[in-house]
Amino acid sequence: MQQVNSSHAKAPRRLDTLIIGAGFGGMYALHRTRNMGLDTHLIEAGDDVGGTWYWNRYPGARCDVMCIDYSYSFSDDIQQEWAWSEQFAAQPEILAYARFVADKLDLKRDISFNTRATSVRYDDERTLWRVQTDCGDVFEAKYCLMATGPLSVPKQLDLPGTSTFKGAIYLSGKWPHHDVDLKGKRVAVIGTGSSGIQIVPVVAEQAEHLYVYQRTPSFTLPMRNRKLEEDYVAHIKAHYPGLRKAARHSMTGGIRPITHRPLFSVTPAEREKLMEEAWQRGGSHFLGLFSDLLTNSEANEVVAEFVRGKIAEVVNDPDTARRLTPRGYPIFARRPCLDTGYYETYNRENVTLKDCLEHPIIEITENGIRTADGVVEVDVIIAAIGYDALTGAMLSIDIEGKEGRSLKDKWADGGRSHVGLMIEGFPNLFLISGPNGPSALANFILLAEQNVDWICDCIRHLDANGLRSIEADAGAENWWMNKVTTLGSMTLYPTANTWYTGANVPGKPRTFPVYVGGLGRYREICDDAAAQGYSGFTLK
Structure with a gap:
């Protein structure tokens, strides 16, 4: 059988650059590498571009970064042609923006959709990455760019009895691509983080009754979203150069x-x-x-x-308010949430808060949810229970570096990298918005642009100087990780149980793999390393 299967195996496709993930980081990476004249290709698990905004279609999904910041800055044509309708854009508009950019740059001709990487292995002798997919495709590339996203692996609902539930169960992070009719339904929302806080007010207006199962209460602030007037949009467009420059050198990548x-x-x-x-x-x-x-x-x-x-x-x-x-x-040690009428929703007669600190969920039954104070029958369960963040997407792929070194082993005690861009022992494997950079504390789009620009300049340097590979030095990686940990320990971030620290995933190492020095300072550090001949990296 092995002989028969191998005879029908697809021949590897040889590339200069393979990109994994068609979110905003991957899309920009495809544009940049293609314009450099590299033979480049991108694979994406979904059937369209957009990354997290392709998958997250739950009711109320909206960006909590102002859209004048959360958008590409590299193309003035795109900035001038696209006009945002709201200060904080909703998911359909953000996905439409991603599609608009992909069409304008003609990106889709170099993307394989519905294709998920299953193994990414380094060939020491040939100095290239061999990537296998669930479609049977095999790619071989000198450079591999991981644009897998920091929030792309949603946690599964693993409560006892989940498989026995006769109603519908939806994950907020993998929402169906068809309309979900909740009108007149008894709905349970499990989880009150960022997604749950956006879901609750919208579903409350549709459901016959909404039960909100809360374990840890979140701090949330009123978003005060508003429509953008034409003269304001024109004003922003006229002043984008200065605004973008200020954002790039700010703490958060925003204005x-x-x-x-x-x-x-x-x-x-x-x-x-x-x-x-x-x-x-x-x-x-x-x-x-x-x-x-x-x-x-x-x-x-x-x-x-x-x-x-x-x-x-x-x-x-008063009792609901207390809970x-x-x-x-x-x-703010947990990700700060911005809401539209979240607390007001609990004044509705058709909304009940279920306190899972006082009465934990015991099991999912055929018709509902059992806690210590009884069973509530529901027709629909929405699980807004978060992500295996920052490292989860990379670890979901079988990745092996030099001499068969496993990334799972390398990251057994938490994600490690040098400046969030490269990993010791994994040559020519680049990370976009990876762990140990500003990641969760920065505007992801401007961070992704900075990462991609640095990576492309690095590739150009390698090719111009006849170099075959680059990887992080072990000493530099240790230095950077110590810096990230030391700076983080000077803040209150590590004191909370959050997805920042991995505390939301049972068995995950407790770390705080985020650089808190700000996007502006991070840019300077990366630029300095490049200017010094890529100090902190080994070039061969």
Whole structure:
């Protein structure tokens, strides 16, 4: 049988560059490498471009970064031609934008859709990567670019009895591509992170009754989304060069208001006034209000208590308000959420909050959900339970570097890389928005652009100098990981149980694989390494 199968195996397709993933990072990588004259191709598990915005089609899905930031900056033609309709764009508009870019750049002719990489292995003798797919295709490429995304592997609902449920179960991160009619249905939403907070207000308007199963209450701020007026859009387009330059060198890769003012530098009355004004203007203003909220626990608690007070003001039932009020972790140490009417939703008669800290879910039954206080019968379960973030997508593929070294072994204690771009022992394997860069704390699109530009400049340097490979030095990787850990430990981020730290996935190593020094400083570090002949990397 092996002889028969091998005789029908597809011949490998030889490339200069193979890209895995057609999100915004992969799309830009395809555009850049193709324009360099490289023989390049991209494979994508879905049947269209868009990455997370292709898969996440749940009710209420919306970006929590302003769209004037969360968009490509490399092409002024694209910036001028595309016009956003809202300050915070909804999923259908973001997916339409991705499709618009793909069509304008004619990207799809070099993409294999419905194709998932199953193994990525380095051939030491031939100095190339051999990539096998679930379609039976085999690619061989000198360079492999992993644009797999930091939030692309949703957790599965693994509660006892899940398989016995007779109704419909939907994952927020793998939402069906057909309309889901929830009108008149009894619906349960499990999870109240970013996705759950967006889902709840929308589903509450459709369902006969909505039950929200909450384990850890989240801090969420009002988004105050608005339509963009034509004159404002024209104003932004006229000033994009300066705005983009400022964003690239900012902490977050965006142009939302941010300050260097510590909380205790202003009087209690003044900071109360500042918080109230920012709350009314919207969450993006509130996030940048004080400079020390993630380094000073006392300052953090002042802001947390202000938000707790807002919950008590909005939610009519005191017991429900109490259960919705987060305690025991710093505000913003979990990803800050921006919502539209989330707390107000609990004033509806058809919405019930189920506190899973007090009454944990025991099992899924044929007709509903059993907790310690009984069974609730439902027709639909929506699982908004998060992702195996930052490292999950890479580890879902069988990746082997030099001498058969397994990435799973390399990352057994957490994701490791040098400046989030390359891994020691894995030559010519580049990461886009990978772990140990600014990742979750930055605007992903501008970060992806920076990563891709650095990678393409690196490839051009290798080819121009007749070099076969580049990989991270072991010493440099250790230095960078120590820097990431040291800087992270100076903040409150590692103190919370979040997907940032891997605490949401049982058995996952507890780390904080995110560089907190900001996108602007990160750019400088990467540029300095390149200017010094790619110091921190081994070139052969």
